[in-house]
Amino acid sequence: MSSTELSPWIPLTYDETGRLPEKPGAYQIRCRGHQIPRMLAVDEEGILDIGESANLRGRLGVFLYAAEGKKGPHAAGWRYNFLGLARRGFPLGDLEFRWAGAESKAAAYSLEGDLMKGYLDRFGELPPLNYKFNWSQYEE
Numbered sequence: 001m002s003s004t005e006l007s008p009w010i011p012l013t014y015d016e017t018g019r020l021p022e023k024p025g026a027y028q029i030r031c032r033g034h035q036i037p038r039m040l041a042v043d044e045e046g047i048l049d050i051g052e053s054a055n056l057r058g059r060l061g062v063f064l065y066a067a068e069g070k071k072g073p074h075a076a077g078w079r080y081n082f083l084g085l086a087r088r089g090f091p092l093g094d095l096e097f098r099w100a101g102a103e104s105k106a107a108a109y110s111l112e113g114d115l116m117k118g119y120l121d122r123f124g125e126l127p128p129l130n131y132k133f134n135w136s137q138y139e140e
Contacts, residue, residue, distance in 0.1 A: 004100040004111055012095040014064060020057040020099065024108035026115055027051055027060060027099040029076070029129075031090040039124035048090070049076040049129040050119060052112035054105040060097060067092060076129035113137050 004026075010016050012029060027050070034046035053059030059074070066077025067086075086092050102108035113134050120126060126133060 004102065006098040006100045009096040009098050012060065012064060012092075012097045014061060017057055017060040017064065017097075020060065021101060022055045022057045023101055024054050024103070024105050025052065025056040025099050025101040026108050026111040027053075027056065027097050028115065028127075029060075029063065029095060029097045032094045032096050034090060034094070036128065041123055043119075043123055043127075047119065047127045048080070048085075048095075049127055050112060050115045051076065051130075052102075052105075052108040054108065056099055056101070060099075064092075067095075075131065079129050079131075109134070110137060 006028065009030065009032070028047050029049040029051075031046045031048060036043040036046050036048075049063075051059065051063075062072045062074045063077040063080075066072030066074040067080040069081045072078070080086075080090075100111060102111055116126060116130065116133055120133065
């Protein structure tokens with residue numbers, strides 16, 4: 001895991017995402033109070049997605065937009081809506097995020113990889129809304 005510390009959990013709302021910097025970073029999205037059974041252990045934090053962006057404010061706002069069912073270019077937000085997770089016990093109002101800034105898009109990508117690798121090592125699979133992992137930074 002990167003030495004960059006993640007923020008505390010913050011409600012995933014437009015007001016809160018609007019306070020984020022328009023700078024690179026990585027983030028996690030969870031459903032507060034929900035545990036998710038995974039292959040190797042139960043994810044007691046309920047993490048649904050791990051991501052990165054060159055613009056944290058814009059990226060998390062686009063997740064919300066897509067999660068609400070509006071046309072938006074965030075694949076995890078689209079999957080959240082398409083799968084009807086709000087109706088299946090993961091209401092939009094219970095979603096939270098935490099984030100860490102990075103010096104560059106490349107550093108944000110590396111931090112995302114570290115967060116995903118830590119999750120994968122612990123639970124044996126990626127968070128439910130993630131669909132790919134960049135293995136190249138871990139190949140020898």
